[in-house]
Amino acid sequence: MNMDQLKRQAAARALEEVRDGMQLGLGTGSTAKHFVELLGERCAAGLKVIGVPTSEATRADAERCGVPLTTLDEIDHLDITIDGADEIDPELNLIKGGGGALLREKIVAAASDRMIVIADDTKWVPTLGKFPLPVEVIPFGLGATRRAIEKAFAECGVSGQMAVRKGKDGHVFVTDGGHWIVDAQLGRIVDPPGLAKALSTIPGVVEHGLFIGLASSAVLAGGEGIRVIERRKPKGDQE
Numbered sequence: 001m002n003m004d005q006l007k008r009q010a011a012a013r014a015l016e017e018v019r020d021g022m023q024l025g026l027g028t029g030s031t032a033k034h035f036v037e038l039l040g041e042r043c044a045a046g047l048k049v050i051g052v053p054t055s056e057a058t059r060a061d062a063e064r065c066g067v068p069l070t071t072l073d074e075i076d077h078l079d080i081t082i083d084g085a086d087e088i089d090p091e092l093n094l095i096k097g098g099g100g101a102l103l104r105e106k107i108v109a110a111a112s113d114r115m116i117v118i119a120d121d122t123k124w125v126p127t128l129g130k131f132p133l134p135v136e137v138i139p140f141g142l143g144a145t146r147r148a149i150e151k152a153f154a155e156c157g158v159s160g161q162m163a164v165r166k167g168k169d170g171h172v173f174v175t176d177g178g179h180w181i182v183d184a185q186l187g188r189i190v191d192p193p194g195l196a197k198a199l200s201t202i203p204g205v206v207e208h209g210l211f212i213g214l215a216s217s218a219v220l221a222g223g224e225g226i227r228v229i230e231r232r233k234p235k236g237d238q239e
Helices: 005-014 030-044 056-065 101-108 142-155 192-200
Strands: 025-026 050-053 078-083 112-120 134-138 162-164 180-184 206-209 217-222 227-230
Touching: 005 030, 005 078, 005 112, 005 227, 025 030, 025 101, 025 134, 025 227, 030 056, 030 078, 030 112, 030 162, 050 056, 078 101, 101 134, 101 206, 134 142, 142 162, 142 192, 142 206, 192 206
Parallel strands: 025 050, 025 078, 078 112, 112 217
Antiparallel strands: 134 180, 134 206, 162 180, 217 227
């Protein structure tokens, strides 16, 4: 079974969680695209849902597949967001943003009652960091922002090369929000929550690709089938 088939399997399993009348966050990326396509088939068969896309690419896919859309200005919450991830650790912390939609993805995930992450099982890692960490930045004052990011990295015990992301045309990649992305090759992030907090305090940083405490569950497809991992509750929340 190839990688694309595994991604579609994970998307199909997540679709089982969708019920009539739900308001859904629609993720961005190759795995999330499979979910949108499968959801479109269900909508054509009579399922009544409405979605909020996390990127202009997902908006176009949803419109093509016949999925009704709305915005977070028009509704007050989402029942579930279904999205992919670039890395997932055992605490269900994520690195996201390989596709450049991390800001909208995080806004939508935070507005949702649940976030289901769908992926092939190569995205499951013991420690985050092998995948470059995307940091969305304001172009103005980029040098000062990069120095502040380097300082935050040092304080959190990580370091690595940073590069402004380029698009396929060789020019600087620009997000849907009009920002740039700096990708940081960190190798191993020992304290994802601590680094997330440090990056969030930097004025030139719009958002970063560390998704901490947002994923409720992960659906992983591999050669031996589907695994569903639920996020462990903190000790104080256990019954």
